[in-house]
Amino acid sequence: VADGSRPTSSALLVEGFAVRSKVLADGARQITAIHVPGDFFGLHSFLLKQMDHSVVALTGCRLALADHEALRRLMSVSTHLTRLLWMTTIIDAATHREWLVAMGRRSSLSHMAHLVCELFVRLQVVRLTDGLSYRLPITQRQLADTLGVSPVHVNRVLQSLRAEKVISWVSTSITILNWNRLVEIAEFDPAYLSLRSEAR
Amino acid sequence: VADGSRPTSSALLVEGFAVRSKVLADGARQITAIHVPGDFFGLHSFLLKQMDHSVVALTGCRLALADHEALRRLMSVSTHLTRLLWMTTIIDAATHREWLVAMGRRSSLSHMAHLVCELFVRLQVVRLTDGLSYRLPITQRQLADTLGVSPVHVNRVLQSLRAEKVISWVSTSITILNWNRLVEIAEFDPAYLSLRSEAR
């Protein structure tokens, strides 16, 4: 989905990985969100028409499309479902805030650890983890654009996490070797993801 | 509004300035949003109950409170108003994304300029600008927590914007001396704020 375009439907990501990103004039790119299966996205364009960012697939993806017209009808019929959709966008915002904190106030080591933690718990709820391992089809270049650092530095931070035997990251396969230490480095608290269920 | 609390109402900020922030274990603080009069906030707690961040007043504030119970009734009665409230949270998220880009990929000079631009156009729509001037009751310490840099560096970036005669910033009074240059430094495009009206 291109920046500036006006999509007429939103979508549930059924399979695959995607990111939201923005590109600056000099070509620098910043990834502002990573979407995993189970994420509903594109509600931005449902309410605001024009995209202010791009959505890019990292892999082949399967989507369940939801036409804006259908969503509008849904809204007039079900307050409950409206709340749930709205809630997904609120959680997106909460995640953005957590990323802002990570960008602004965490070391790149802690930031990276935080991302590894976040993706682990998000993938766990959709059963895409295998013990303490999961797959994340992202290159170090893209990871650099996510963390807001250079690709070279991403590599060095990864080296140091590996050296400490906190994680193993080979190709697209991540394994957490020491969860407690990882959480400690990341200062990770999953509350912002609102994963535990509560009456809605 | 304290992090972790469970407010029972949301609010329209009628007068005054407030910020959303998160504090890390070592005391480092990150401000993730600045609210100006006309902003509706606290919808996070309407849908998710527990706050994942704090809201702090920068000045005395006047609020118009909206009880969650009343909002729930409103949702069941008016699809249109629901859309508008939802939309404010979507714009919050879009702003968070723009801030993420600024944090990750802009120089601190550009980041600062971007913030000055954003607040100018947001205050302009609520008629709180006077020509190219506006008031922003924020200290350099708080500004540092917003931009994710040290207070000392904020001061130096401000000096350089002043030296170039791009802005004047005395106490709480900001005046833009060279809008074109400021926009150029910031690479500012207000599209993400969705201020131009469009059928909703």
Add this chain to the structure above:
DNA sequence: CGTGTACTTGATCGTCTTCAAGAGCGGTGG
């Protein structure tokens, strides 16, 4: 077997942080 991409490592450079100290200002209490 050649090419492109991702990953890795080393060396140098610049931005921003940290530490430190001083100036200006408003508020408080002796």
Add this chain to the structure above:
DNA sequence: CCACCGCTCTTGAAGACGATCAAGTACACG
């Protein structure tokens, strides 16, 4: 009234973290 305190802003100096430049390795693909 004025000395003192605390906070903000300012400036200098040294140092850390991350960027950039550069080169080499590994691997998939045609």
